[in-house]
């Protein structure tokens with residue numbers, strides 16, 4: 001398994017400008033409390049990574065409890081909404097619309113440069129190395145039409161499939177992309193027709209907000225050819241800013257993050273679904289900046305003295321070196337993984 | 343239906359450092375069965391409790407036995423004749439590098455190989471199978487960063503207290519010094535990336551160790567496409583180092599460190615840097631880099647799997663072949679001939695104080 005370290009720099013506010021993100025969080029909280037408050041719409045779950053029943057409640061967000069698995073240390077919302085409700089949230093809620101039309105728009109340039117283009121480079125480089133004849137790529141659970149537009153216009157793969165989009169696919173019209181010329185599959189099912197027909201699957205931030213992770217991974221596995229690759233990005237509870245901020249993190253809230261897997265949990269999850277992990281990297285460059293911002297907003301947050309000292313006295317070089325250490329040790333909270341179907 | 347794989351019976355000749363590695367690889371293979379080991383120093387084998395196969399004092403007896411493959415892991419002065427005899431006896435042969443002491447040795451081997459085209463002969467240029475090199479090669483082959491402009495390689499170690507006693511540093515047995523022993527891997531990689539080189543320039547030095555072979559070699563190569571490769575091969579690098587830099591039109595790749603048993607060459611990494619002209623970035627000649635860390639060395643298994651593949655599918659050996667051995671030995675022979683050491687003061691002898699008990 002390889003680990004990739006990237007000497008990138010940047011600030012969290014480039015992707016989530018403070019004022020706009022605050023507004024998004026407020027809207028999301030209101031939506032989530034309205035949509036998911038009825039108990040009958042929630043289901044109890046064992047650990048979605050390792051299936052263990054052993055857990056303890058560790059914190060709550062927007063009034064919903066999160067449990068920590070005592071077997072693999074993953075953190076997950078429990079009880080949790082069904083996926084149909086989650087999808088409805090992304091399609092119809094005011095907060096999701098705000099994300100697409102305001103937050104994503106405002107940060108469009110940076111997202112394109114530092115997220116989307118890097119993703120495309122990543123999966124086309126690795127596909128070239130491992131599957132030089134690959135032609136078909138499927139993207140799962142995209143929440144962002146802006147990203148999907150870039151995905152469809154990327155020239156590396158001949159055939160592109162959009163699966164289970166979390167936005168109205170007609171939204172692509174405004175980017176002059178004719179969605180009807182691409183195959184779009186609206187629902188997940190491991191009995192889809194394209195079984196074994198896909199060379200490469202992308203699940204960017206998809207396992208974070210999908211309640212039935214089993215179904216998601218079964219579908220991906222069924223669609224991929226033998227030796228096919230799956231590219232996953234997610235955030236991990238084993239990472240620095242989440243470990244340090246824990247319940248104070250503004251990255252964990254439903255339904256964007258109902259699963260926050262540990263490194264061990266991720267490894268167990270993918271192995272259980274018939275994948276070899278060929279890359280597990282944490283090329284995040286924002287952990288320290290995220291903690292710094294959290295402290296700025298709320299100085300009463302309890303932090304280890306050492307972390308406070310770094311934040312107070314560290315210069316840019318210290319920040320950069322610290323992030324490099326996190327990446328080397330696979331301890332940044334941003335995770336990227338390449339899976340190969342056995 | 344399960345494929346019924348034919349088991350290939352193997353023997354090892356020479357039970358030193360490499361012989362032991364080969365034993366492990368053979369025993370972990372589902373296709374190979376270790377039938378016998380031979381070493382003129384029988385005790386080397388008998389003290390090893392893990393050896394369960396037959397022990398031979400004479401390699402001729404081993405190659406006369408009912409085996410399919412011979413792994414030749416002997417010092418350079420013995421390897422060529424053993425390879426020739428094994429081929430003559432109708433065995434497939436895997437021979438460690440270097441393929442002998444001289445170019446003539448390789449030619450002798452190839453002469454015999456031609457007489458038995460049904461047999462497979464492969465050489466142990468295992469660096470080609472290291473994960474960093476494999477990934478670099480795939481990137482180069484994809485042509486996404488353009489053509490290779492030049493290569494820079496450094497491969498070196500620090501010698502050691504037994505440096506002068508080791509057969510590897512005695513001309514009579516080894517045929518050459520650090521260049522032939524270790525530098526050959528880097529020269530082989532240069533060929534692996536850029537093909538054959540027509541021009542060879544070289545400085546050899548005895549800077550520290552007082553032996554009859556070089557402890558440092560500086561080589562300059564150029565091929566017909568104008569691609570240049572430079573190598574520093576050294577037995578006086580006090581920090582062990584393996585590093586190959588591949589500069590392409592649009593990027594550079596650096597493989598540094600080697601996954602090995604001791605880890606003394608550092609963690610194996612592949613650095614990928616994309617060219618950014620100074621006016622394209624604030625980084626000013628210090629572009630964004632990705633560093634890939636590898637944690638699994640499957641090079642030994644991979645090369646033997648390839649060898650088995652050649653045998654079972656009757657494919658032409660096209661990787662680490664006798665041609666590769668010939669061409670790399672041509673470079674080394676030309677380097678030794680080109681050596682411009684004449685008139686240069688010999689600095690050697692500084693290492694003598696570490697060898698008070700030197701026997702010869």
Ligand SMILES: [Zn+2]
Nearest residue numbers: 047050069072
């Ligand atoms: Zn668990």
